Amino acid sequence: MPNILIIDDDQSSSRTLKLHFSSSGFDVKTAASADEGLDVLLANPIDVVVSDIRMPGRDGLSLLTDIRRERPDVPVIMITAFHDLDSTVAAMQGGAIDYITKPIDLDDLEAAVDKALRMRVESDGDALLVEGGDEAATIIGRTRAMKNVFKSIGMVSQSNVTVLILGESGTGKELVARAIHKAGPDADKPFVAVNCAALVETLLESDLFGHEKGAFTGAVNARRGKVDLAGEGTLFLDEIGELSPRMQGKLLRLLEEREYTPVGGTHAKISSARFVAATNVDLAQKVTDGEFREDLYYRLNVFSIDLPPLRERQEDIPLLVEHLLKRINKENHKSIRRVPGNVMDRLVGYAWPGNVRQLENVLIKAVVMSQGDILHLAQLPDEMLEGAAESDGELANEDRLASDSATLSLKDIEREHILSVLESTDWHKGKACEILGTSRPKLDRRIKEYGLKPRMAVNGGMGK
Template sequence: MKTILVVDDERSIRESLQGILQDEGFKPLLAESGEQALALLRQEEPDLVLLDIWMPGIDGLEVLRQIAGSHPHLTVIMMSGHGTIETAVKATKLGAFDFIEKPLSLEKVLLSIQNGLKVGALTEENRVLKERLARDFEIIGNSTPITELKKQISIAAPTSGWVLITGENGTGKELVARAIYQHSRRNSKPFVEVNCAAIPEELIESELFGHEKGAFTGATTARKGKFDQANGGTLFLDEIGDMSLKTQAKILRILQEHKFERVGGNRTIEVDVRVIAATNKDLEAEIEAGNFREDLYYRLNVLPFHVPPLRERRADIPQLAEHFLNFFCSKESRESKRLDSEAINALSAYSWPGNVRELKNIIERLVIMVPDAVITCDHLPAAIAGGKRNGRRSATVSNITRETSFRVAREEFEKEFLLQKLEENDWNISRTAEAIEIERSNLHRKIKSFGIELKK
């Protein structure tokens, strides 16, 4: 039963609305003044308010102003027997959902209430979804590097400066971008994401800037690009280091002039966009190699952020593992599971070349494949547990001695890691390359250099 607060100084109107609302299955609350209405709102949580404008004491517009401050999501419908366009406009600017003139029409009142409740429900659903989304993209951890990163985000996010986020694959660069967006003054506007590495070179201009009808074969209608879609909000350019020099030049122009033309068009479009860029590449080295524009680098690198790899924030591993464990148990409708202390120690000792993404994938696999309520070291992959797998000792345990050089240790670990991933993917090169996020040709070269014999 929805609760509706009726605020009107005329007793006959209050009683008339009370009877109508009860007949329609609503629970009415009555207030004869603005002061009484505000007092009721401190005790009750109505779903909608019918509010008269002209009342002794605090008038309806002032009540509306206070409701907007204390109950910003509450739907308010204004009523007045002396309505003017100016008053209606003022009420709308203060957040009123609708404006009904007296004498009241029963059909119009009920229709406005029904529409207001629908909009209120959608607003609440949107708010809940945004909160859930914010939790899904929460940066987990309290280690010193992550605490410092969160501090930098809180300082930089409310500004309008462009951001460049660097870090290895799987460290959580997108989480940082979304955290900056969530804490910015643009968080009510769009957050538009573009993976520059995933878009073919011949399509990226159309994707970013949009195109006009007939601009190329297949362009049957005009289309807005990502810059258009992000107008007023934030554009996240992920893997910007993989963008061609030609596209980099056009991006630089937009950042400098805040305007562009669609592919096949001659109309100049102005945009107000905050750009957040991210890359796993060393852009300074890319500049030296002639693969990245130096002027674009300095344009983007106003607020630099570096996301540390998981091996540099080992103190966060138990918390991250527990977070992913709870998440996937809920997602897969599994009973709660926990990691025993030995398993947690093994996870914390592992070097995590795939960073947080690899940890997340491992925990998801454990939730799905392990039937027991307690996950032990025996359930972990051999490279993580440090145990035996198909008669081989993990390179992280058996082959590394006090005299081992860093280069040799890295090669031993890399070989062991590739062997395990090949086994996990039934020695399928394509699936293994996708799982560890390297090019298939690169994986072939590494297999050959390590002398790994592929199993059929």
């Protein structure tokens, strides 16, 4: 019978887990704090630990460090807040074998426990300590594909291996590259991005490798290249698929031998940077077509991270909307706090060919146009409103107003108008009456007649 230790300060969650694992044939021990957990672990034969990260007193990450030191053979699975990239990365770096996000899916947890038990035999007990770097860029995502991305960031950030990030444009490739850098031991060293799609090959070469004085017309002074500027930090090679054949050769030398020569220079220099490359083109296809060197492709593709397009992770859209709105509000001194259900439906249902970047741009435009604190349907671009009324019967009336106003009755328009006034006044009926030029009893009758109700705020309200 395998022994499992569950460390969680939340009694009810701990009880649920105990019940579940007992009925699955485990011998279950529980502890309500990090210190108690460590005591139980040291006093009992334990095969696997499941620990919450956030606990009063000492947190799960600091406990993880102790467990790796005292009992390096015992696999630990951490439980993190669902979109907390920082603690997830820290947990993976701290030597957790896996992590599960809240709310806990018992099947996921059990699969992780099974895997941990199987891997136990092969465990090498290498402990990676968590150090600093706690302000990793926030990457939003709760879908399985994004959780895998988080895991990859956690795993790869500790090594110096070359990483290739693949994904359509706007899926967050640069964000992930920065997260890898920030989560690594050289986070305090520079992160330097180079766009490999430069139009003029020699400019790219000089941008990357620098040039000597007089190397070409206009090279009045010598200049350091970005490889040099990156030092022991990260060199982010963006749009790597656009490299010319000659530059592909030079890059291969950089990746393989760590050598490069400034334009007009005679001596090779050595780089100690970590290389992270990104592309939105199908590199394997380019290799097949003879447009991209196979040897460079293999050199780049040591560890790749695939970013899913936004349309394949619709579940993440409401979270992204909330996250991006907060940022956009701040940058534009606006305070959009509510996204009505029908607007959110439209955002979630859209195909987003430009992915998160396009979502961000749509939200920026909408926020800039808006007056009150509500994001209105009419502020979305036309192409998002087309063909909705017929295809989607459950959408609210105001959808039809925006997309198909010709078929609207006066009643529909009145209903829409009253609702939007109510929403813009936060359902303050007195103010709404003033704006509508009507009396309170009349307004109440209309509310009843049209069945108007306040709509839910995004995720229970943003900062209100």
